[in-house]
Amino acid sequence: MALEPIGAVNALYPSLTVIVGARVRGRVNWMTVAHVGIMNHAMGGVPQYLGISAHPSHYTNIGIREHGEFSINIPSQEMLEATDYVGIVSGKTTDKSTVFPILEGELVNAPMIATCPVAMQCRVAQKVVVGEHELFIGELVATYAQPEVLHQGKIDLMRVNPILFDFRQMAYHALGERTGRPWNAGKALKKRVDATPSA
Incomplete structure (x- = not known):
């Protein structure tokens, strides 16, 4: 079988579903976002940057622009109903501040969800317009996690059970089983290749 062209289709899904928190016009607001990503791999004290992308018409964008702060909350599968809800109603017409218990952290305008397995606060470092969307690149300021999702001090994705x-496909999915270890799964092939005489 061979690959066949199917057009310029974005095949990077599935993506992690998160809830972005911001204070908008004095009130906490939540927005469900699936266009979220890691901007750099930081080691040795170098700042870490995360990005969220949303159309500028979103109500939450107003607060992020105004205060330069936002949170990224990672909900579990158990929170799927509320996660979808805050994504289908707008803060322009609905007060979403009472949907989740609020956790205040270091950044006063980046409210977090106290019941999420993991939450992070970011300070906007750069805003980039990409097509019709605003990409907010935030410097990671602080991360909070429920003790039960930690294993030897590190976040365990299976315990988080993210959405x-x-x-x-217009569908939500859960994580599958662990299939290997990075920087380890290819060692056997590397050994065989290294042992093969070069032509």
Whole structure:
């Protein structure tokens, strides 16, 4: 079988579903976002940057622009109903501040969800317009986690049980089983290649 062209289709889904928190016009607001990502791999004290992308018409964008702060909350599968809800109603017409218990952190305008397995606060470092969307690149300021999702001090994704979003199929998914270890799964092939005499 060979690959066949299917057009310029974004095949990077599924993506992690998160809830972005911001204070908008004095009130806490939540927005569900699946276009979220890691901007750099930081080691040795170098700042870490995360990005969220949303159309500028979103109500939450107003607060992020005004205060330069936002939170990224990672909900569990158990929070799927409320996660979807804050994504289908707008803060312009609905007060979403009471949907989740609020956790205040270091950044006063980046409210977090106290019941999420993991939450992070970011300070906007740069805003980039990409097509019709605003990409907010935030410097990671602080991360909070429920003790039960930690294993030897590190966040365990299986314990978080995050929600994955597939835009093409319009479906939510859960994580599957662990299939290997990075920087380890390819060692056997490397050994065989290294042992093969070069032509």
